[in-house]
Each structure stands twice: as C-alpha cells, then as structure tokens.
Amino acid sequence: MAGPVQALEDRAVACADRLQSAERVLLASHIDADGLTSAGIAATALERAGIEFEVVFKKQLDDNEIATIAAREEETVLFTDFGSGQLDAIAAHEAAGDFTPVIADHHQPAESDTEYHLNPLLEGLDGASELSGAGASYVLARALEGEDVDNRDLARLAVVGAVGDMQAVGGELVGANREIVAEGVEAGVLEEGTDLAFYGKQTRPLPKLLEYASEVRIPGISNDGNGAIRFLDGLGLDLKRDGEWRRWVDLDHEERRTVASSLVQQALKKGVPADKVDGLVGTTYTLLAEPEGTELRDASEFSTLLNATARYERADVGLAVCLGDRADGLDRARKLLRNHRRNLSEGLQWVKETGVTQEENLQWFDAGEEIRETIVGIVAGMAVGVDGVDRNRPIVAFARNNDEETKVSARGTGRLVAQGLDLSAVMGEASEAVGGGGGGHDVAAGATVPTGREQEFVEVADEIVGDQLG
Ligand code: C5P
Ligand code: C5P
Ligand code: C5P
Ligand code: ZN
Secondary structure, three states: OOOOOHHHHHHHHHHHHHHHOOOOEEEEEEOOHHHHHHHHHHHHHHHHOOOOEEEEEEOOOOHHHHHHHHOOOOOEEEEEOOOOOOHHHHHHHHHOOOOEEEEEOOOOOOOOOOOEEEOHHHHOOOOOOOOOHHHHHHHHHHHOOOOOOOOHHHHHHHHHHHHHOOOOEOOEOOOHHHHHHHHHHHOOOEEEEEEEOOOOOOOOEHHHHHHHOOOOOOOOOOOOHHHHHHHHHOOOOOOEEOOEEOEHHHOOHHHHHHHHHHHHHHHHHOOOOHHHHHOOEEEEEEEOOOOOOOHHHEHHHHHHHHHHHHOOOOHHHHHHHHOOOOOHHHHHHHHHHHHHHHHHHHHHHHHHHHOOEEOOOOEEEEOOOOOOOOOHHHHHHHHOOOOOOOOOOOEEEEEOOOOOEEEEEEEOOHHHHHOOOOHHHHHHHHHHHOOOEEEEOOOEEEEEEEOOOHHHHHHHHHHHHHHHHO
C-alpha cells in the first residue's frame, strides 16, 4: 500500500490493524468542521471495512468526558481531531484497562504516549499547516482500505477539514495536505484552481461577495454595500438575471476576469499595498460531485456550513451532511448556517464597538455572554486587523455560558509564530497557573479557566508571550 503521507505510514498501519481486530469501536470526535470531517472520514472507512462502531462528539475532551467514555462498553476508542493533548488522562484509563485508545489527531501531544497514535507532530510535520485532524483520519482511512475500495474519494472531506482549520498558507494547502489534494484530484473528486480568494463565490450575490470580503479590504468596496454596487455597475457587464444579482459561479470566464482585474486596479488605486493585492487571488478547492452554486461545492463554504452545525450542538446534522444526506440534513444545516453567520457578524460588531485591552505583549477582550463560547475563537480570528486590533500581537478572548468556567480562545499570526510565539504553550501554562487547562496549536489555541481568575490568567499569559517573543 502506498499511502499519501509516507512519514505516517507505519503509524497508520498499526492503528488500522488494531481497529480491524476490534469487536466494536467507539468513535469520538471534536465539534468543529475539522472534527466533523474527521468523523465523516473515519465512519465511512470503518463502515467499508465492516467494523461496527458508534459516534459521539465532544466540545472538549476533559477528564470528565474521558471518564464518561471509559464507562462505556466499547473496548476500543478511536479519537479523531483530539486525544493527543489529553494523552495523560487517556493513558491512565488505558493502564487501568478501561479501553484501548487509537488516536488520529494533529494537536500538540501531552507528555504520555500510547501505541496507536497517528499525529503529524510525532513525525516532524506541522499540525497547524501541513495536516489537520481530517487529514490524519484520511491517512488512517487509506490504511484501512478494503479489497475493492481505496478510500481516496474521502480526500474531499480531508480538504474541507484542513480548509476549515485555516491550514492554508498564503491561500494554498501545503505539505501533507497537498499530497491529499493530489490524491483527490487523481480520484476525480476534487479540482484545484486559481480564483478570486473571497469567501462565498458559490452562494453570495456579487455585491455581498464584495461587501463582506475580509480577506483583502478594498476601500470603497469592503464593508460598503453601496460602494460595492457602484463598482459592479461601473464595469459595463450584465451582472443581473431577472432583476437579481448573479453569483460568482454564474459568471463566465471572461466576466470573472473583468471583475477580478478591475478589483485589482481599484485596490491599487486606493493604495492597498501590492503584497496585499496578491491575496485577492488564491487556490480554491472544488468538490466535483456537488452541484454548482451550493455551499458543498466549495471547501471553504462547506467548512463554514459544518461549523454552523457542530458549534451549536447539532453535530449530528453536520455528520449527516458529510455522510451524504442532501435532503433533510442539508436543509437543517442551511438554517443553522443563517444563524451562525448572524452570530459571527454580531460578534465581530460587538468587538469593534467594545474594543480590546492592550497589555504589554498581547491584547484581549471579555465577551461575557455576548458571544457563544464555541465561536468566540472564530470571532477573535476575524477581529485581527479591524480598527483598534493590532496585527502584531496575539489576541486572547474570553466568553462564558455558565458561572463557574470561562472559555479562552487565542489567535496569532504566521509572522508571530516565526518570531517564537507558541499559543499552545501559553494557553496550557497560563491556564494551569490558575487551575484550568488548555492547549492547541502554536498559532491558535484555547483553554478553560475558573471564572474570576481571568485577570490573573492575562498577566501570566502576557509574561509567557513576552518570554517567547523576547
Ligand atoms: O480544534 P482546532 O484544531 O480544530 O482548531 C483550529 C482553530 O485554529 C480553527 O478555529 C482555526 O480557525 C484556527 N486557526 C487559525 N489560524 C491558523 C490556523 C488555525 O486561526 N493559521
Ligand atoms: O466559520 P469559519 O471558521 O469556517 O470561518 C472561516 C472564515 O471564513 C472566517 O474567518 C471568515 O473570514 C470567513 N467567513 C465569512 N463570512 C461568514 C463565515 C465565514 O467571511 N459568514
Ligand atoms: O476553541 P478554539 O477555536 O479557540 O480552539 C483553538 C484550538 O485550541 C483548537 O485546536 C482547540 O482544540 C484547542 N483547545 C484546547 N483546549 C481547550 C480549548 C481549545 O486544546 N480547552
Ligand atoms: Zn482540527
């Protein structure tokens, strides 16, 4: 067997063999786009391999959740998109004979290790940009291949997971992710292309596509509904059908070229720096089996649709969509998506109005109950670069939905990571200092802390960031 990621081959085969020998598997995964696609890939591969299983989703794999899993009957537990960071607790249960863990993850591993552990970081690959949880699950699925199925069609879900975890570097998937893209293209399920980098090319009417674009801000168009319409009206193209604005997917090649080059000109004219203007164009990943003009056709829109389900306690809906439900499941997901979009936009607005507090080395805001804790990290990421939020220091966000515990999300940039920033360590150490726990990636991490100790947490985190960057 020639898997997509050679470095992980032995680990994948060991994990696959262990699963093959299990009577029944409990599949546990994380509640975001990457976690859902991980579960979609693993569930499909287990099914095809004739292995019985059941799926559960967890917001956070803390000691309580691991104990709940341990109390269940299944003797084999497959963790996807989490598990590595919680290996101390998992290994303790393993030692007690509660279950055998099999892990396909990409988060920073804890001290303990275990026999069936598939994680890019264990082989020198970057878990924030080279392989996602869905990618790790895909590598496992390829090792689980049966007689007449090689599971390469699942590459499309692995790409949705990687894009959903924002693994693209300069608009493009790299490293092991690239190898997975290549397999998907070969299998005929994916197409890779260069196109406008804006979010919503499949589903947004053109004025909204331009108005809401946050990837590159163009004065007079971005955040300016009338400006976007004036710009489009001035192109001399027929951009409406039956009085309705067309979408990007509805345009032909020539029309797209005209709009894109006019956007570039407008950006340059308005003084957007040339390297930013380059960001107007990026790599897009198209799921060829999905109808044009739907969220499912584009990896980025697909991933947002999934976040809209799982982060609102409806992971079952997102998983159904991953597994091919294009009727009821898709309908429900779309309703949830409208709600998710409203929440993101209201959350971002709240941050803009309230502002952030600058410390020496980081900046933070406390959204209290204003922003749902499961999306406060997405909002923090989207806030970087808006007025009053510094691009050159990490952002830390708090939110809570009960009185005892407060959720923390932290986001950095590739540049800060290159300078030494490791938010996984910051979140882990600072939360432990105040009696909580956390982890994640160098560029994006999170924690839970006891409510009331946020200020103390900020002070410790600020100091650690200072040490890392100093
Ligand atoms: O659980 P976990 O791996 O899934 O979450 C990754 C998070 O990190 C996502 O919310 C993603 O948006 C964020 N991220 C980021 N910038 C990156 C890489 C990931 O904000 N360069
Ligand atoms: O929700 P998700 O984490 O997939 O969002 C990823 C990125 O997609 C956001 O950071 C944002 O830039 C973009 N997005 C958007 N409008 C939305 C949802 C997401 O521009 N309604
Ligand atoms: O929740 P958020 O999107 O901010 O999470 C960012 C990253 O931090 C994710 O990869 C998540 O799995 C990780 N995280 C963690 N422990 C926590 C909270 C988040 O490892 N308590
Ligand atoms: Zn992930």
